[in-house]
Amino acid sequence: MSLSLSYIPGAAVAPTPARTGTARLLLDARRAYRGGPAAVAARQRARLAAQIAYARARSPYYRELYRGLPPQVDDVVLLPVTSKAQLMDRFDDWVTDPRATRDDVEAFVADPTRIGDQFLGDYTVATTSGTTGTRGIFLLDQLPLAVATAMMGRMLAGLVRPVDLVRIAAGGGRIALVTATGGHFASAAAAARLRSSPRRAQRVQAFSVQTPLPELVAQLNAFRPAVLAPYAGTAALLAGEQEAGRLDIHPTLAVLAAEGLPDREYQRIAAAFGAKVGHSYAATECPFLSYSCKEGWLHVNADWAILEPVDADHQPTPPGRRSHTVLLTNLANRVQPILRYDLGDSVLARPDPCPCGNPLPAIRVQGRTADLLSFPSPHGPVTVTPLTLSALLDRIPGIEVFQIIHAGPTTLRLRLLVRTGIDPDQAWQAARGALADLLANSGLDHVEIERADEPPRPSAGGKYRLVQPLALH
């Protein structure tokens, strides 16, 4: 299949408004999907070459970093690896628009009255609280937002049938975003943009994840959304409220963001609401990174992003094996190029084609590498993965949401929220017993497990982190 460069959105060095048209992007996304891996790879290569050329032309940081590279580069493995700490440190040289200085964007972010405004009239601003300790400030120009819409459209085409769209329209098309409001988080900024016209403002409502649960339930009952878009942890809480009968909404579709849940939780949420459930794995650095399929895998939108599973030395991790970290390249955002950026997540790439028929690469996220818990022991430090702990508690009936806090070198603190009708003391005893067994089996019987009085809490970014390592608090 031959592709004309001028046809590919984003392939030209300077994107024009015409090239960011969502309809054109949707059409291209469908063609890439139907064309299979070769069509996806052709787009990826052309967009990468254009992105590198743009970064070299407009970003002093990348010009310096890529000094020793050949003039034309279209292979991502030739690029040096970058990190959030490095890029944030050189913010003013990193950006391709010299008007965007770190001082000005910091002042913009600090002003709560400007949430949803465009920085310099051109850019959506998103901040991350930073699981690795470095706070990130990200600017998005028009193209990545249009690509995000197109990728969402491609996901929905695989998830919903025409009858579902009719149901959504019959339900007033109302979309409830349950997000971290009151800050410049990506989702709050996106919600503010979605509500930018009066007609849309009536249909799209943002609800704060920090709202006390009974109040949030009352607000959602009044709004009656046709589409529910919460964080995954919040969706689990809301499913419990729906099961208990306090929440009584009937969305056709639930699209969950951020942290991963065990497979059976997605099924429980779908059953509680009688809705189709999709989820995404994305990052502020690349909001359109991937979407789930009906087989439970996440498909990377590889026509617009490159995700490389690698080991600690940044060498490729073979499919079927868990990577140490993952390198991200965003092929759409020009103002702040993200090229071979260490995202810090551990993923596993599926070695064979996904049975769902989606030709895009399929992955599973194994939890952030920064979340590994390390305990001192007489035989040296012992590391436990968050997934081990969360999978263990997932098997205990009656627990709605839990948080395991690594509160001291040899102390784990357990926050529990149990389902309606479940005895909290019983759930606590079961959880404590299971954790103690696991720790004893790992030579960690000296680690204490304490019961928290407080319930699980979302972080400032609105995410429920199931496992919080010692370094983070």
Ligand SMILES: [Zn+2]
């Ligand atoms: Zn699939």
